[in-house]
Amino acid sequence: MCGIIGCIGLRDVVPDLVEGLRRLEYRGYDSAGIAVLDGDEIGRRRVKGKVRDLEEDLRRHPLAGGCGIAHTRWATHGRPSEDNAHPHVDCSGTIALVHNGIVENYWSLKERLRGEGHVFRTETDTEVIVHLVEKYFRGSLEGAVRAAVAELEGAFAVACISSRDPGKIVVAKNGPPAVVGLGSGETFISSDITPLLSHTRRVSYMDDGEIAVLTPAGVRFETFAGAPVEKAVETLTWEPAMIEKRGFEHFMAKEIFEQADVVRDTLKSRVSLESGRVFLDDTGIAPAVFREVDRVVFIACGTSYHAGLVGKYLLETLAHVPVDVEYASELRSRDFAMDRRTLVLGISQSGETADTLAALRAAGEKARAVLAVTNNLNSSMARAADGILDLHAGPEIGVAATKTFVGQMAALALFALGFAQAREALGAGESLALVQELQRVPHKMDRVLGRAGDIERAARRYLACEHYLFLGRWINFPIALEGALKLKEISYTHAEGYAGGEMKHGPIALIDEKMTTLAIVPRDRVYEKMLSNIAEVQARSGRILAVAFEDDAKARAVAEEVFPIPEVHQLFSPFLTVLPLQLFAYYSAAAKGLDVDQPRNLAKSVTVE
Numbered sequence: 001m002c003g004i005i006g007c008i009g010l011r012d013v014v015p016d017l018v019e020g021l022r023r024l025e026y027r028g029y030d031s032a033g034i035a036v037l038d039g040d041e042i043g044r045r046r047v048k049g050k051v052r053d054l055e056e057d058l059r060r061h062p063l064a065g066g067c068g069i070a071h072t073r074w075a076t077h078g079r080p081s082e083d084n085a086h087p088h089v090d091c092s093g094t095i096a097l098v099h100n101g102i103v104e105n106y107w108s109l110k111e112r113l114r115g116e117g118h119v120f121r122t123e124t125d126t127e128v129i130v131h132l133v134e135k136y137f138r139g140s141l142e143g144a145v146r147a148a149v150a151e152l153e154g155a156f157a158v159a160c161i162s163s164r165d166p167g168k169i170v171v172a173k174n175g176p177p178a179v180v181g182l183g184s185g186e187t188f189i190s191s192d193i194t195p196l197l198s199h200t201r202r203v204s205y206m207d208d209g210e211i212a213v214l215t216p217a218g219v220r221f222e223t224f225a226g227a228p229v230e231k232a233v234e235t236l237t238w239e240p241a242m243i244e245k246r247g248f249e250h251f252m253a254k255e256i257f258e259q260a261d262v263v264r265d266t267l268k269s270r271v272s273l274e275s276g277r278v279f280l281d282d283t284g285i286a287p288a289v290f291r292e293v294d295r296v297v298f299i300a301c302g303t304s305y306h307a308g309l310v311g312k313y314l315l316e317t318l319a320h321v322p323v324d325v326e327y328a329s330e331l332r333s334r335d336f337a338m339d340r341r342t343l344v345l346g347i348s349q350s351g352e353t354a355d356t357l358a359a360l361r362a363a364g365e366k367a368r369a370v371l372a373v374t375n376n377l378n379s380s381m382a383r384a385a386d387g388i389l390d391l392h393a394g395p396e397i398g399v400a401a402t403k404t405f406v407g408q409m410a411a412l413a414l415f416a417l418g419f420a421q422a423r424e425a426l427g428a429g430e431s432l433a434l435v436q437e438l439q440r441v442p443h444k445m446d447r448v449l450g451r452a453g454d455i456e457r458a459a460r461r462y463l464a465c466e467h468y469l470f471l472g473r474w475i476n477f478p479i480a481l482e483g484a485l486k487l488k489e490i491s492y493t494h495a496e497g498y499a500g501g502e503m504k505h506g507p508i509a510l511i512d513e514k515m516t517t518l519a520i521v522p523r524d525r526v527y528e529k530m531l532s533n534i535a536e537v538q539a540r541s542g543r544i545l546a547v548a549f550e551d552d553a554k555a556r557a558v559a560e561e562v563f564p565i566p567e568v569h570q571l572f573s574p575f576l577t578v579l580p581l582q583l584f585a586y587y588s589a590a591a592k593g594l595d596v597d598q599p600r601n602l603a604k605s606v607t608v609e
């Protein structure tokens, strides 16, 4: 949550900081601010609102300087307001600081610092950090930061500047991500790599318990105790063009239309179309581990949890192994039995979700091995796990997850096949047929996406509809959950996802002419049962939309509108059925004129518990 960016160079860094904030805005967008060293003084601008509001403020009240920090906020402590917006300053106004994370012991620190004469001007937890830095400042900013972080409990990535020790930015990390970008004559700190791509490919990822001292010439790392740290410089592979909209009105639309390629990329070089073998060597987990465990547990939140459910059905069907899918936040509060015969997969596009990370770390102490299924190879989860299952989805900027969901399903399909093969649960012929069918999926996805215009028209026709029930069974039950989540989060429309079989146990009471049911009915092992569910809705005057095979006359006969998908193997239908639902949500939100890429109250990366 929250994005931080800092830059120190030989020219005015304000335009780069603002551009960087725009890239990080997906992390939080209720207020924004910037502070730069301008001669002997710190200049600061803050606004309640978005980065564009900060830009407007900067047009009216310009700032310039060669060393600065900036922040885009998702409020935790203190409501969104100009006063609570970062950067925060100390009593003297000579130290400014931005923070991502939560200081858990801020209340006792605040009481103590107040008693010592420090004056607090905000409702935030962050402000205690800048007062601690002030308290311990003896001429060296890094010395003061070192002393300050020793008193903090909780999670933090902070960046700090001071007019009393100019020429440097000091960063400390314990939890939230921080990556240093090494440019020529300029050095950056950022919450992720996206703002860095247009400046440099050379980066160093900070680890927990480290302090970085940035100057225009480079960076020096040390531990919280002050011991020097040597760090590798890594080269980024993402292209700057990957973080542009490329002609689409919203990132979400671009990302939806990239999904067939995500599946292609995920499969590339991991399957043999001759033998049907799946290669999971790049995960770093030995095949012997797959044979030795007798249970698999998926841990995730939100959309990643839905991908985990799809993974469960795949794994159960292909490998006949017991699978649990757990909400990370719930798992942490439970007495969950896990032993050395359990393999754990933490699923997270960002690899930074606080609940998933904590649950994954705890699982690592008990389980046989922990695998991170993530789109971020340098994330905290990737580092904490024994192995990584990479999504190959490229940067996802829209806050609503789309292509990473499909990437997760593709990665989990491969995992299920490889796991089943390692345990000899799948015959060679069956493996080959499945791998070849999976290879055909992206082409079929393109066919569905080619009909986006029909879905846009349908979304406009149903704009006045305020209540939706998404129904699916078996492997499309998670897709019903995901379709409902997408509609809720970006179009603010009430939608519930249910397993078709559960409808008669309660939700059927909601059915009337004002409730629209979106039924997912590919011709699979539960097809007839889903048709019965549709009949039950029809009998109660409910409106029906359906996702069904192109030639499905039965679905056409009962639904007001059918979103057709090509025929596909029943295990892989979620790759197709999810597409009309994502598009329906997208076009509904866009037609309402909503902020599709940055829906209210949300943030892409939830690094608070």
Ligand code: M6R
Binding pocket: 301, 302, 303, 304, 347, 348, 349, 350, 351, 352, 353, 356, 399, 400, 401, 402, 489, 602, 604, 605, 606
């Ligand atoms: O980065 P993660 O996959 O761990 O994120 C998990 C959820 O926060 C995320 O899927 C969230 O539900 C999205 N808003 C879904 O669109």
